[in-house]
Amino acid sequence: MDELWMQVSAKLEGAVGANNHDRWIKPLRLTALDQGVAAFDAPTRFVSDWVNRHFARQILDGLAEASGTRVERLRFEIRPERVANNPERAPADSASRAAAPAAVATNDLGAPLDQRFTFDNFVVGKPNELAHAAARRVAEGERVSFNPLFLYGGVGLGKTHLMHAIAHEFQRNHPDAKVLYLSAEQFMYRFIQALRESTIMDFKEMFRNVHLLMVDDVQFIAGKESTQEEFFHTFNALVDKGKQIVISADRAPGEIKGLEERIKSRLSCGLLVDLHPTTYELRLGILQSKTDAFRAQYPGLSIAPGVLEFLAHRITSNVRVLEGALQRLFAVANLTHREITQDLTQDCLADILRASDRRVSVEEIQRKVADHYNIRLSDMIGPKRVRNVARPRQIAMYLSKQLTSRSLPEIGRRFGGRDHTTIMHGVRKVEELAAGDETLAEDLDLLRRLLEA
Numbered sequence: 001m002d003e004l005w006m007q008v009s010a011k012l013e014g015a016v017g018a019n020n021h022d023r024w025i026k027p028l029r030l031t032a033l034d035q036g037v038a039a040f041d042a043p044t045r046f047v048s049d050w051v052n053r054h055f056a057r058q059i060l061d062g063l064a065e066a067s068g069t070r071v072e073r074l075r076f077e078i079r080p081e082r083v084a085n086n087p088e089r090a091p092a093d094s095a096s097r098a099a100a101p102a103a104v105a106t107n108d109l110g111a112p113l114d115q116r117f118t119f120d121n122f123v124v125g126k127p128n129e130l131a132h133a134a135a136r137r138v139a140e141g142e143r144v145s146f147n148p149l150f151l152y153g154g155v156g157l158g159k160t161h162l163m164h165a166i167a168h169e170f171q172r173n174h175p176d177a178k179v180l181y182l183s184a185e186q187f188m189y190r191f192i193q194a195l196r197e198s199t200i201m202d203f204k205e206m207f208r209n210v211h212l213l214m215v216d217d218v219q220f221i222a223g224k225e226s227t228q229e230e231f232f233h234t235f236n237a238l239v240d241k242g243k244q245i246v247i248s249a250d251r252a253p254g255e256i257k258g259l260e261e262r263i264k265s266r267l268s269c270g271l272l273v274d275l276h277p278t279t280y281e282l283r284l285g286i287l288q289s290k291t292d293a294f295r296a297q298y299p300g301l302s303i304a305p306g307v308l309e310f311l312a313h314r315i316t317s318n319v320r321v322l323e324g325a326l327q328r329l330f331a332v333a334n335l336t337h338r339e340i341t342q343d344l345t346q347d348c349l350a351d352i353l354r355a356s357d358r359r360v361s362v363e364e365i366q367r368k369v370a371d372h373y374n375i376r377l378s379d380m381i382g383p384k385r386v387r388n389v390a391r392p393r394q395i396a397m398y399l400s401k402q403l404t405s406r407s408l409p410e411i412g413r414r415f416g417g418r419d420h421t422t423i424m425h426g427v428r429k430v431e432e433l434a435a436g437d438e439t440l441a442e443d444l445d446l447l448r449r450l451l452e453a
């Protein structure tokens with residue numbers, strides 16, 4: 001059984017992510033597989049219920065595939081003494097953290113905190129500077145100046161990252177304080193569990209004894225009346241005691257439909273800060289910082305000039321997608337022992353790039369570049385080879401390759417029917433020159449921004 005489970009568990013890591021895997025799958029032990037029922041030992045009821053709700057399908061499929069038999073049901077027995085890695089008892093000492101840098105339970109009452117989500121790893125720019133400053137202030141924990149701090153903004157813009165950073169820093173400044181970070185979904189789940197098990201008093205006490213409560217994705221409780229009621233009381237009790245609360249949501253309290261008015265108004269009492277969509281500069285900063293981290297992980301990999309700028313320009317949806325793109329790029333380059341070039345980037349990220357295609361046209365690029373260098377638009381496609389015409393033309397070729405998803409032959413056709421090798425030569429030439437020529441690099445940056453606007 002152990003061997004079978006090891007095999008399935010390893011596969012599940014890819015499907016559910018390392019954090020979930022560490023927290024929920026690893027603590028389970030498969031004890032029997034009989035007549036379509038898989039029996040497990042689990043450390044707590046909370047873990048088994050969570051697994052049942054969130055990962056049952058993947059576990060059933062994984063077991064069926066690995067065992068070659070039909071598996072239809074999961075059964076759990078709560079045996080904390082029999083499972084090796086009980087997350088609820090995970091030690092929070094620094095040695096164990098060093099061994100598992102990605103996820104660890106410093107936050108033993110709530111969800112695990114990601115060790116990578118710190119203030120040091122958070123890149124600050126115009127769109128998030130206010131949120132970052134407010135988060136820093138709360139993390140000092142000196143006095144409660146605004147309660148709650150309400151962070152909101154679109155998907156993948158860093159709300160969770162900032163909340164974890166606050167939790168880490170607050171705990172560092174106040175080692176004895178109880179910090180509780182959890183998602184609104186977990187809040188609801190724990191509340192229902194407490195009702196079911198008649199442990200509501202314990203539940204209330206647990207929440208009311210924390211020094212810092214952080215609830216992520218609060219929009220989740222919209223429309224869930226009794227959870228809202230309980231949340232409201234917890235919230236008031238903590239505010240009355242002068243304890244800090246941090247909340248995040250995908251939109252401002254007033255815009256969350258299905259949220260009671262009194263909760264909206266309570267949530268709006270403190271400081272509301274908005275994480276704005278990223279700018280080109282912030283995206284580039286984040287990419288540079290993540291690249292430094294990846295370099296440590298993949299020593300020896302090199303990245304050609306212009307690739308990060310290309311990604312920052314083209315992937316504008318959110319930071320999670322940007323990060324995923326870079327991660328994929330490093331993994332592929334590592335596996336294939338290749339340098340990360342523009343070509344590799346376009347091959348390996350074709351799907352992501354297509355999805356966030358900015359639809360800048362080659363014609364528009366030619367027009368802007370011709371204006372910038374004061375040459376005629378017709379020279380872009382004409383045959384002139386003098387330097388003051390040929391160089392801007394190569395720059396336009398380079399930008400066309402960077403900013404559009406056109407292939408080299410397609411770009412060639414738009415430059416007066418030139419061959420794709422001529423375009424490739426132009427692109428390479430500009431890459432080489434930009435690496436050593438600051439004025440050219442600045443020109444490219446400016447043109448990119450003009451085209452992005």
Ligand SMILES: Nc1ncnc2c1ncn2[C@@H]1O[C@H](COP(=O)(O)OP(=O)(O)OP(=O)(O)O)[C@@H](O)[C@H]1O
Nearest residue numbers: 121122123154155156157158159160161286319320
């Ligand atoms: N300014 C930043 N600097 C560094 N990394 C960032 C920044 N903003 C976001 N990230 C990274 O982007 C990813 C997504 O961020 P996070 O999970 O905090 O987003 P979110 O706003 O909570 O999104 P969701 O609404 O989906 O929960 C994380 O890996 C995070 O580290």
